[in-house]
Amino acid sequence: MYRTQDHDLYAAMQNLNRATIKYIVGIIKEGMKLRDVRALCEDYLLKNGADSFWYWDVGAFVFAGDETAISVSGRDYRVSDRAIQKDDIITIDLSPQKDSIWGDYARTLVIENGTVCDESARIKKEEWRNGLQMEEYLHKTLLDVAASDMTFEELYDYMNDLIVKKGFLNLDFLGNLGHSIVKNKNDRIYIEKGNCKRLSDVEMFTFEPHISIPGSKYGYKREDIYYFDNDRLIKI
Numbered sequence: 001m002y003r004t005q006d007h008d009l010y011a012a013m014q015n016l017n018r019a020t021i022k023y024i025v026g027i028i029k030e031g032m033k034l035r036d037v038r039a040l041c042e043d044y045l046l047k048n049g050a051d052s053f054w055y056w057d058v059g060a061f062v063f064a065g066d067e068t069a070i071s072v073s074g075r076d077y078r079v080s081d082r083a084i085q086k087d088d089i090i091t092i093d094l095s096p097q098k099d100s101i102w103g104d105y106a107r108t109l110v111i112e113n114g115t116v117c118d119e120s121a122r123i124k125k126e127e128w129r130n131g132l133q134m135e136e137y138l139h140k141t142l143l144d145v146a147a148s149d150m151t152f153e154e155l156y157d158y159m160n161d162l163i164v165k166k167g168f169l170n171l172d173f174l175g176n177l178g179h180s181i182v183k184n185k186n187d188r189i190y191i192e193k194g195n196c197k198r199l200s201d202v203e204m205f206t207f208e209p210h211i212s213i214p215g216s217k218y219g220y221k222r223e224d225i226y227y228f229d230n231d232r233l234i235k236i
Contacts, residue, residue: 006101006203007204007227007236009098009099009101010101010102010181010204010225012049012098012101013049013096013098013101013102013103014103014225014236016049016050016096017045017094017103017104017105018105019048020060021105023040023041024040024044024092025116027040028090028109028111029084029114030083030084030085030088030111033081033082033083033084034062034064034079034080034081034082034083034084035062035079035080035081037090038059038060041059041092041094042059042060045059045060045094049096049098050096050097050098050103051097051098052096052098053096053097054096054102054185055185056073056074056075058074058077059095060092060093060094060095061077061093061094061095061106062079062090062091062092063080063219064085064089064090064091065085065088066217067080067082068089068090068091068108068219068220069171069217069218070219071171071172071173072173073173084111086111086113087112087113089110089128090109090111091106091107091108091220091221092109093105093106093223104181104206104208104225105224105225106208106222106223107223108131108132108135108219108220110125110128110132112124120132120133121133127213127216128218130213131211131212131213131218131220134166134220135209135220135221136222138207138209139222139224139235141159142159142233143233143235146233148200149198149199151195151196151197151198151199152190152191152192152195152196152197152198152199152205153193153194155191155199156176156177156192159177159209163209163211167213168211168212168213168214169211169212169213169214170210171210171211171219172209174192175192175193176191176192177190177192177208177209178191178206178208178223179191179206180203181204181225189202200228203227204225204226205227206223206225206226207224208222209222224236
């Protein structure tokens with residue numbers, strides 16, 4: 001598979017997502033309501049390139065504290081009334097689109113002493129630091145092990161085994177670790193048990209492990225879009 005014009009359009013949506021997270025990191029503060037974080041993110045997306053939201057018409061799923069361990073379909077999502085604390089953990093999952101070109105991007109952010117930690121190594125709370133660093137490790141491992149002839153099931157088995165081996169749990173309510181990028185959300189196929197399609201059978205796919213430590217009330221998520229170019233996996 002070679003890079004096409006569509007890849008540039010998807011890259012624009014992912015760049016918009018990155019810009020949205022950078023924007024909200026710059027203004028997020030103690031006492032801000034999660035509903036306001038959602039509204040600010042969605043407003044930024046629409047003003048800067050998106051024309052709508054592809055996943056159940058929600059542009060920004062926002063969770064904080066023990067909510068970060070919740071895995072729920074967008075159909076059932078309701079933003080809570082909670083406020084951001086001085087020391088808090090927040091997951092933001094973005095799903096803008098323009099002309100049916102999707103963006104799909106999630107980050108878990110840690111706030112300590114009222115400030116967002118911009119590097120996982122600087123996080124003082126060990127549990128939160130380990131969770132974010134595990135997410136980084138999983139995505140790095142994906143780039144190392146994914147091959148174009150690997151099946152979605154094979155990738156699932158490898159990554160899910162790695163998650164368990166490293167002492168974490170897969171929190172996803174359907175058990176999967178990502179999905180294909182398509183034009184209709186009902187056409188997605190998943191990184192899951194039983195999916196024997198090859199990774200290169202789709203134009204691109206997300207990798208979005210939602211993980212936790214057994215017995216913990218916190219969850220961690222990191223999502224990016226990937227595609228193959230000459231058998232080399234590339235992040236958009």
